[in-house]
Amino acid sequence: MRSSRIAPFLAVSALAALVPGLPATASAAGNPLGQYLQQKPAWHRCDSSKPAAYQCATIKVPLDYSRPDGKKIDLAISRWKTSGRSERRGVLLLNPGGPGTPGLDMPEVLASELLPNSVKRMYDLVGFDPRGIGQSSPVDCGLTTGEQNWERAYKAATFAKDVKWARTFAEKCYAKQGDTLRHITTRNTARDMDVIRAVLGEKKISYLGLSYGTYLGAVYTQMFPQHADRFVLDSAVDPARLWRGVIQLWAQDSEPAFTRWTEWTAKRNSTYKLGKTPQAVRKTFYDLVARADREPVDFDGTELTGAGIRAESRSAFYSPREAAELVVEMKKAAEGKSPSGDRETRTLTSPAPSLGGTVPEDNEVTGFWSVACADARNWPRDPERYRSDAIRDKGKYPLYGDIASNIKPCAFWKTTGSEPPTKIDNKVGALILQNQWDSQTPLAGAQGLRRVMKGSKMVTVTGGVGHGVYGFKSCADKTATAYLTTGKLPAKDVTCKTTP
Known part of the structure; x- marks a missing residue:
């Protein structure tokens, strides 16, 4: 984002x-x-x-x-x-x-x-x-692969673990970077x-x-x-x-994109076989989410829970064809079938020169949160605020609302000495x-x-x-x-x- x-x-x-x-x-x-x-x-x-x-x-x-x-x-x-x-x-x-x-x-x-x-x-x-x-x-915060995953769905049973993750993320960053972080703005x-x-x-x-x-x-x-x-x-x-509002806007804006996708896909049921009506297409997707919550889906080498499928799909729904192909492939993976491998995405790739330096594996995620936390002063400090917002937004924006509003490392970021936003x-x-x-x-x-x-x-x-x-x-x-x-x-x- x-x-x-x-x-x-x-x-x-x-x-x-x-x-x-x-x-x-x-x-x-x-x-x-x-x-x-x-x-x-x-x-x-x-x-x-x-x-x-x-x-x-x-x-x-x-x-x-x-x-x-x-x-x-x-x-x-x-x-x-x-x-x-x-x-x-x-x-x-x-x-x-x-x-x-x-x-x-x-x-x-x-x-x-x-x-x-x-x-x-x-x-x-x-x-x-x-x-x-x-x-x-x-x-570099020395984060593990699991700790870099910040798109976490809200669940009452796992919220304490999410709070611990956010606190650990911030503590690891300050242990390795200290005062440097307030200057990454x-x-x-x-x-x-x-x-x-x-x-x-x-x-x-x-x-x-x-x-x-x-x-x-x-x-x-x-x-x-x-x-x-x-x-x-x-x-x-x-x-x-x-920056919190930017992420929450993803949740708000993805709902009309998702609705548009269900309508587009229903008209092409003969091709994608995801449902003959928008309601049927919606049910197919959320049935897939529920199935992945019961048993994670191995997709392209990554184990996706229901939250993972929601997060993985969110941006794709803005391009109906891309999303239809993606959901078809995820559904195949959930059913144990081999992927077709013909999905198209628009990307620009050009390996960057190294200039002799080594880039830490967690640099992109660390860099994102370093700026997002230091730039803005409006991140709530009380974990319970994140809980209530996630519950509220799960109801309003079921595709991504709880993920967007769940607790983030900025809840525990030190802002002392940093400048106010521009x-x-x-x-x-x-x-x-x-x-x-x-x-x-x-x-x-x-x-x-x-x-x-x-x-x-x-x-x-x-x-x-x-x-x-x-x-x-x-x-x-x-x-x-x-x-x-x-x-x-x-x-x-x-x-x-x-x-x-």
């Missing part, structure tokens, strides 16, 4: 907030971040198996921006330089989402699969692993982005952020508005719902792209971001399915490309229909 500058230094207003007493007219020589902003990256080929145009480097950033002379951490960055030197406008910084997802491979993925040539001629594509993630001083990642901008010698940066990357981009526009050029925010998160409220120009049927960032979330980014415009793809819009040949592509290449936003919000 994953900016400013007239001179090549961090915005004075932001620095003043970080370093008490810094004069508003601080010179380059007196800038406490000067040692970071003046770095010269040692670019090199990311991997011998990768194209020569794909280069990597490592720079340093302060762990704590209020103490720039304190501990330093590594930040892994990458770039794909444009071949159109005469047309070059600057850099297009990229983020794939998360939180907890590395982005070092983004320039290669987008250069080879998604972005049109007109955009690639104008920008160096720049990726990075956010602080604490991937090759950027990765956080979206605000600090936005500051890192501005160091990247300065290191690359750019007065402004353009940006393409997906999923969580939309919130990261919005925070950057709030903190460094004078350094934000052309920002595309693809599949957006509502800043007002961070309030997004600005008029910086940006383009928001959103599919109607997006499982990870539902349409309501994008509408929330649009309301607080008053200078933005939004393209809604009616009937659009999937998480991620730009580059997938939807009706939004033309608008996004025009914005990145000309800087012109639509005069008003746009709604367009997907091509069947």
